[in-house]
Amino acid sequence: MTLPPYSDQQETIINLLYQFRYLLVRQLMKLLNHKDPRRIQEWLTDLVKSGYLAKIKVDEKRYFIYCLDTKARYILKTDKDKDPTVLGRLHKEKKKDLPFIQEQTFICDIFLYFLSKKTKKQELNFFTSQELRGHKDFPEPLPSAYIELIEGKETSRYFLEYFDEYTIHKVVRNRVQYYLDYCQDGNWQSNTSEPFPMVIFVLPTEKFKKHIQYYSTAVFDKNLSEDIELHLTTKNEIKTGNVNWDG
Numbered sequence: 001m002t003l004p005p006y007s008d009q010q011e012t013i014i015n016l017l018y019q020f021r022y023l024l025v026r027q028l029m030k031l032l033n034h035k036d037p038r039r040i041q042e043w044l045t046d047l048v049k050s051g052y053l054a055k056i057k058v059d060e061k062r063y064f065i066y067c068l069d070t071k072a073r074y075i076l077k078t079d080k081d082k083d084p085t086v087l088g089r090l091h092k093e094k095k096k097d098l099p100f101i102q103e104q105t106f107i108c109d110i111f112l113y114f115l116s117k118k119t120k121k122q123e124l125n126f127f128t129s130q131e132l133r134g135h136k137d138f139p140e141p142l143p144s145a146y147i148e149l150i151e152g153k154e155t156s157r158y159f160l161e162y163f164d165e166y167t168i169h170k171v172v173r174n175r176v177q178y179y180l181d182y183c184q185d186g187n188w189q190s191n192t193s194e195p196f197p198m199v200i201f202v203l204p205t206e207k208f209k210k211h212i213q214y215y216s217t218a219v220f221d222k223n224l225s226e227d228i229e230l231h232l233t234t235k236n237e238i239k240t241g242n243v244n245w246d247g
């Protein structure tokens with residue numbers, strides 16, 4: 001098959017959409033360190049016409065969200081790190097429910113928050129659940145992301161979970177218990193020879209955050225657990241950049 005031509009910048013966009021699944025123009029501007037939205041829009045429009053990308057219109061807010069489409073798999077399949085199962089279902093990406101799509105776009109906002117806080121001496125590795133597919137030793141279901149922050153010989157590791165406004169309290173409470181059990185069974189520590197990662201929950205509201213703070217404290221105290229470290233924040237704190245991990 002002869003593929004429509006694409007530039008290096010457009011190939012980068014395709015790979016970013018494999019990582020994050022759904023992206024906005026404003027996010028691509030930051031990811032590509034590009035100040036001209038019109039140029040990015042030109043690249044996106046061309047990729048959509050070529051069948052590499054699809055665009056999803058969010059009517060009430062009059063903007064588009066972009067995702068991969070079927071022809072992108074012919075570019076991505078040459079990379080052994082790209083999951084063939086994911087590539088085989090690219091035609092379904094544009095048909096997902098809007099709440100799911102918006103949840104995925106916010107994962108990119110979380111990455112951009114961590115990127116903004118990184119110092120020049122630090123290296124940030126951010127692996128989305130899409131990239132973790134097929135890797136052993138990770139929680140099930142997979143976390144929203146796995147993060148490594150490296151500075152010199154020191155590496156801080158995190159499991160990140162994002163819960164949107166449609167999530168009920170029971171789901172998050174169950175996930176607290178899951179991580180406690182997952183930490184205490186020792187599989188991660190024995191199979192990776194690394195300490196158990198810190199856990200970050202991004203919650204929809206401050207009220208929700210307080211509820212989980214009280215619940216997790218009670219659960220950890222009951223189990224006398226000092227091996228797991230849970231940090232809580234909210235969607236708004238991430239958006240504003242004013243994260244209070246201990247509040």
